[in-house]
Amino acid sequence: MAPSGVIIPVDKNWEFKQADKEDAEFLPAAQFPTNVHLDLLHHKLIPDPFIGKNELDVQWVGEAQWVYKTSFSGASVPEGAKAMLAFDGLDTFATVVLNGKTILETDNMFIPERVDVTSDLKEENELVITFDSAYLRGWKLVEQYPDHKWGVWNGDNSRLAVRKAQYHWGWDWGPALLTCGPWRPINLEIYSTKISDLSAESTVDKSLKSASIVATAEIEGSGSDQIRFDLSLNGKLIASETTTTSSSGTTASVTFHLDSPELWYPFRYGPQPLYHLTATLLSSSSEIHCVTKRIGLRRALLIQRPLTDQPGTSFFFEVNNIPIYCGGSDWIPADNFIPRISRQKYFDWIKLVAEGNQFMIRVWGGGIYEQPAFYEACDELGVLVWQDFMFGCGNYPAWPSLLESIDREARANVKALRHHPSIVIWAGNNEDYQYQESAGLTYDYSNKDAESWLKTDFPARYIYEKILSDACSDLIPSVQYHPGSPWGAGRDTHDATVGDIHQWNVWHGTQEKWQDFDKLSGRFVSEFGMQAFPSVKTIDAYLPLGKADPDRYPQSSTVDFHNKADGHERRIALYLVENLRYAPDPLEQFVYSTQLMQAECLASAYRLWKRQWKGPGREYNGGALVWQINDCWPVTSWSIADFYLRPKMAYFTVKREMAPVSCGITRKTHKHPRDKYTRVYIDTKTQIEIWGSNLTLENLTVDVVVKAWDVVTGEEVYSEKAKEGLELPENRSTEIVGMDVPVKQKGEEGKVVVAAYIIDKAGGKQIARYVNWPEPLKYVHLQKPKELKAVLSEDGTAVEISAEVPVKGVAVECEDDEVLFEDNLVDIVPGEVVRIGVKGAKKGTEFGVRYLGMN
Structure with a gap:
């Protein structure tokens, strides 16, 4: 007999076959959880779609x-107990049959389901799950609701009708691969009473000297009237309290008050202590069931307040009274086949984010509510999470049963994730308000009658401003809810003065120059980007014949196939040329050129927008999240690290721009006309502005030291201390100096490279450096260095790079994948040695270099 309170994984002996093919035979599943593509790949029944x-x-x-089917041994259910089959995730239209009886039908990939099977269990049990085509079912639903004004960006209309990861329909960076299968665990639970949910609503006093935690347990079943709550940190019990359950026996709650709490901070601003909160059901002092959650205590706020001298309001995050400039990135699922993303891979990705000085990651609304390991990694490494609900780029329908499903989905996932201290905001969707504007759908922000929204051609407003808002208000009242991304309290989603914006007028839209990103700012830019090719090693991995493939050139049909963005050929060519x-x-x-282009573009955005982070009351830009950190398959995209976690060069330039201290220079040419009736210029002046962040x-x-060199000869033409004993106030950018470009004689501004160095006054150590080049770079007469050196240091911890002339964009390469660089794509000027940290190198390791102007 099985005791009450056991969990039996139903993860063995799974088989699968095509259900609508008469002669199909069952084959063993490759793994569990799984999906059909993984199993077909395992048996070599389909070619690798990547x-x-x-x-x-x-x-x-x-x-x-x-x-899919399996068999499992039954277990006797003790008197008064029950047996539940718990399905953590079925993708998507599933009919579940246990021992010949239909026990469940699902239509939402994101809802965990639990079914009472107490009376259905036998000594030997057969579990069969049939998955219908989400694609075909979606189109049937579209046809069933012809009055809805269907429309999407990316994929097709059928995806809007289906609660499934939207990127499975294909996106402008990913393939169309409509998966199905048991994508999350299945367990048999036997118990008489259990804790079905444990939550902790914490409040940290503004003084940061005290905190309170309201711990609540939801209880299912009977047989226990007491529950003990324990709070511990680093194995030490901090507080404990035993209480009785409510009169209904379904909940119990206690409040812990802590003095001098250990607070959770974003990395670089403090530690990431995680308390263990445990709830234990008791009966006659015996422990029946316990649940533990790891929680972090932090005071996290989204600050939207008037600015000192600009219109609109700020939009930035404050954690433990510290305003955080949220340089970071957007996240898509790390694979089209989610069940094969390992826990270690999630940690590797988030470690890459943190090591890249990125404080925030946005879980994009066309993917999934991520796996537990993702959020656990963010909690442990101190990366803030912006969490979207799973809606993106379309006009979603709102028939009653769908709204009911969405409400269940929202509440289930908020409950599952609300204990993570890293999550500081939930947003209702990705770009659905922008789609509404583009399609001319009805949206009257002043109308607050929620029921009337359902009668318009934009009924999805009811989802974002009613269903999701209510779920967050009920379950996570202390965490900010934001109806969409971008969104600005009913303003046009392109309004740069309120809320967040997606800035796509570089690459998409009006295709502005990246040098003008300062004119394209917003209070918080939650998307922007530039494409670049992935590592050559990644291209070789997806070409059928690898290095020997006849399509191994940039404009081949296979390489183009691995770029899903409309017009990518023209846009890459435009920004290159x-x-x-x-x-x-x-x-x-060519790959190097596109990565240099992306690196220059994104660094420009971070540098120019962070310049607008100017301290209290002047937080004109509070963050920039690049689209995107990662890929779901090997592809040319906007990612700054490719599918195999290989950083592109932009990863390193972003890392430098988000360093604790950084320096920026911009170069501007001022032209003064002879008079108002002519375009002839009598004076042209080129000046630089230097600032520190x-x-x-x-x-x-x-x-602050400023130096300049002739790009052709390498001769130093200027070296002066521009500022001495300058104060750079904490947590902001400060203007340092404006000056003419230093030249020997007028007219040579286009051949002078300028560098600024910020040197710590007390220690004399260089803490920031930036090299500014004449632009566009195509006009610069770049020299091929005769003495470019890239050698491993004596202690093997760095590659040391130097040259006798200025060299733009030196990228160090190594064939050994075990060798990892801590920095890359550096600008070299005469008279100094730039050190790039390296791991995994040893004596004899060979390094190659690429640079702009190299043959």
Whole structure:
């Protein structure tokens, strides 16, 4: 007999077959949890969709029906107990049959389901799950509701009708691969009473000297009238209290008051202590069931307040009274086949984010509510999370049963994730308000009659401003809810003065120059980006014949197939031709050129927007999240690290821009006309502006040195201390100096490279450096260095780089994948050695270099 309170994983002996094919035979599943593509791949029944153009050959998979089955031994259910089958995630239209009886039908990938099977269990049990085609079912629903004004960006209308990861329909960075299967664990639970949920609503006093935690347990079943709550930190019990359950026996709650609490901070601003909160059901002093959650105590606020001297309001996050400039990135699922993303891979990704000085990651609304390991990694490493609900780029319908499903989905996932201290905001959708504007759908922000929204051609407003808002208000009242991204309290979503914006007028839209990002700012930019090719190693991995493939060149049909963005050929070419001299061959140099382009573009955005982080009352820009950190398959995209976690060069330039202290220079040409009737200019002046960004929490006293070199000869033409004993106040950017470009004689501004160095006054150590080049770079007469050196240091911890002339964008390469660089794509000027930290190198390790202007 099985005791009450056991959990039996139903994860063995799974088999699958195509349900709508008469002669199909069951085959063993490759793993569990799983999906059909993984199992077909395992048995070599389909080609790898990530290789070549194989994606086209597997589209039939998403249009077929599939069945999974297993058998498991039953367990006797003690008197007064019950047996529940818990399905953590079924993708998506599933019919579940236990021992010949239909026990569940699902239509939402994101809702965990639990079914009472007490009376259905036998000594030997057969569990069969049939999955219908989400694609075909979606189109049937579209046809069933012809009055809805269907429309999407990316994928097709059928996805709007289905509560499934929207990127499975294909996106402008990912393939169309309609999966199905038991994508999360299945367990048999036997118990008489249990804790079904444990929550902790914490409040940290503004003084940070005290905190309170309201711990609440929801109880299912009977047989216990007492519950003990324990709070511990680092294995030490902090507080404990035993209480009785409510009169209904379904809940119990206690409040802990802590003096001098250990607070959770974003990395670099403090530690990430995680308390263990445990609830234990008791009966006659015996422990029946316990649940533990790891929680963090922090005071996290979204600050939206009037600014000192600009219109609109701020939009920035404050954690434990510290305003945080949220440089970070957007996140898509790390694979099209989610069950094969390991816990370690999640930690590797978030570690890459943190090591790249990115304080926030936004879980984008077209993917999934991520796996527990994702949020656990963010909690442990101190990365803030912006969490979208799973809606994106379309006009979603709102029939009653769908609204009911969405409400269940929202509440289940908020409950599952609300204990994570890293999550500081929930947003209702991705770009659905922008779609509403584009399609001219009805939206009257002043109308607060929620029921009337359902009668308009934009009924999804009811989802974002009623269902999701209510779920967050009920379950996580202390965490900010934001109806959409972008969204600005009913203003046009492009309004840069309120809320967050997505800035796509570089690449998309009006295709502005990235040098003008300062004119394209917003209070918080939650999307922007520039494409670049992935590592050459990644391209070789998806070409069917690898390095020997005849399509191994940038404009080949296979390489183009691995770029899903409309018009990518023109847009990559546009930004390349505007800025760089480049050639499509060899592939390695072209890949380098696109990565240099992306790196320059994104660094410009971070640098210019962070310049607008100017301290209290002047937080004109409170954050920038680049689209995107990662990929879901090997592809040319906006990611700054490719599918195999190989950083592109932009990863390193972003890392430098978000360093504790950084320096910026901008170069502007001022033209003065002869008079108002002519366009002839009598005077042209090129000036530079230099500023410093201090994201630390200490005021710094620094010297600022400015140097300049002739780009052709390498001759130093200027070296002066521009400021001495300058104070860089904490947590803001400060203007340092404006001056003419230093030249030997007028007219040579286009051939002078300028560098600024911020030097700590007390220690004499250089703490920031930036090299500014004449732009566009294609006009610069770049020299090929004769003495460019990139050698491993004596202690093996760094590559030391130097040259006798200025060299733009030196990228250090190594064939050994075990060798990892801590920085890369550095600008070299005469007279100094730049050190790039390296791990995994040893004596004899060979390094190659690429740079702008190299053949």
